[in-house]
Amino acid sequence: xxxxxxxxxxxxxxxxxxxxxxxxxxxxxxxxxxxxxxxxxxxxxxxxxxxxxxxxxxxxxxxxxxxxxxxxxxxxxxxxxxxxxxxxxxxxxxxxxxxxxxxxxxxxxxxxxxxxxxxxxxxxxxxxxxxxxxxxxxxxxxxxxxxxxxxxxxxxxxxxxxxxxxxxxxxxxxxxxxxxxxxxxxxxxxxxxxxxxxxxxxxxxxxxxxxxxxxxxxxxxxxxxxxxxxxxxxxxxxxxxxxxxxxxxxxxxx
Amino acid sequence: xxxxxxxxxxxxxxxxxxxxxxxxxxxxxxxxxxxxxxxxxxxxxxxxxxxxxxxxxxxxxxxxxxxxxxxxxxxxxxxxxxx
Numbered sequence: 001x002x003x004x005x006x007x008x009x010x011x012x013x014x015x016x017x018x019x020x021x022x023x024x025x026x027x028x029x030x031x032x033x034x035x036x037x038x039x040x041x042x043x044x045x046x047x048x049x050x051x052x053x054x055x056x057x058x059x060x061x062x063x064x065x066x067x068x069x070x071x072x073x074x075x076x077x078x079x080x081x082x083x084x085x086x087x088x089x090x091x092x093x094x095x096x097x098x099x100x101x102x103x104x105x106x107x108x109x110x111x112x113x114x115x116x117x118x119x120x121x122x123x124x125x126x127x128x129x130x131x132x133x134x135x136x137x138x139x140x141x142x143x144x145x146x147x148x149x150x151x152x153x154x155x156x157x158x159x160x161x162x163x164x165x166x167x168x169x170x171x172x173x174x175x176x177x178x179x180x181x182x183x184x185x186x187x188x189x190x191x192x193x194x195x196x197x198x199x200x201x202x203x204x205x206x207x208x209x210x211x212x213x214x215x216x217x218x219x220x221x222x223x224x225x226x227x228x229x230x231x232x233x234x235x236x237x238x239x240x241x242x243x244x245x246x247x248x249x250x251x252x253x254x
Numbered sequence: 255x256x257x258x259x260x261x262x263x264x265x266x267x268x269x270x271x272x273x274x275x276x277x278x279x280x281x282x283x284x285x286x287x288x289x290x291x292x293x294x295x296x297x298x299x300x301x302x303x304x305x306x307x308x309x310x311x312x313x314x315x316x317x318x319x320x321x322x323x324x325x326x327x328x329x330x331x332x333x334x335x336x337x
Contacts, residue, residue, distance in 0.1 A: 016328070041328055184333065190318075191272075191321065193271070194268045194272075225276055
């Protein structure tokens with residue numbers, strides 16, 4: 001039985017960009033900043049495409065929630081080999097307060113609409129580092145979850161998932177349908193080349209609005225402030241061991 | 255197969271696209287890419303053109319590997335707790 005796979009694609013600020021906090025501390029500067037597909041989602045997309053190439057998956061669908069530029073993010077996923085995309089349009093104020101719980105409800109709804117057998121998501125996004133969406137999606141659907149997967153093997157009707165845990169490797173078996181989140185070492189994602197991006201323009205991206213899905217996206221969490229991490233204090237050079245000891249004593253460390 | 259002229263142009267376009275992610279910036283990459291292509295402006299031998307096209311494909315592979323590794327290392331540094 002070939003699976004239908006749903007993958008999540010979040011549009012985030014590119015990993016190589018230096019993040020700047022807005023002066024009013026309400027968030028980070030996103031205007032005019034390079035965005036790309038969340039690297040962990042890229043790994044999820046790659047895994048789904050590999051399942052398809054091994055004929056274990058029949059169709060791979062990518063979903064992105066957010067403003068119109070998310071279509072470019074979806075295009076990257078399509079260029080990597082995803083069959084079609086779904087763009088859930090959420091703009092402006094609603095997008096600023098969109099939380100993992102809302103995204104997980106959207107994904108769950110789409111998973112039921114599209115009758116998918118497997119959802120693969122990145123373990124976290126590199127912008128909010130929430131690491132919640134996969135777990136919440138599994139909870140909303142009441143499906144088994146295999147998070148931080150570093151290897152996925154398909155057995156008969158189940159998946160054997162290798163997970164990286166502290167101090168070793170853990171194996172879990174999950175019955176389908178299931179939700180998986182990808183760890184960094186699951187695979188090496190391919191590059192979306194220009195010819196493939198061009199070919200991907202022929203692929204279909206369906207637009208959906210939040211009211212079509214009937215998901216409530218009123219914010220549950222309020223962001224109070226966003227601040228820069230503390231700057232590391234400069235060190236000082238000492239001439240001798242004695243000086244080092246007196247300095248450490250002054251600081252009360254010894 | 256397409257003419258070697260269109261293949262060279264396609265190679266140039268593909269490389270330019272890759273240059274958008276170049277660590278030293280797009281402008282740095284573009285000027286160097288252009289001069290590298292202009293240097294072989296007067297090459298006419300079909301065998302030699304084939305050789306240069308193959309070299310271009312090799313560079314595409316190398317760049318893809320470079321970006322993959324750079325991204326992997328950056329993420330590993332950010333998200334691994336070891337040391």
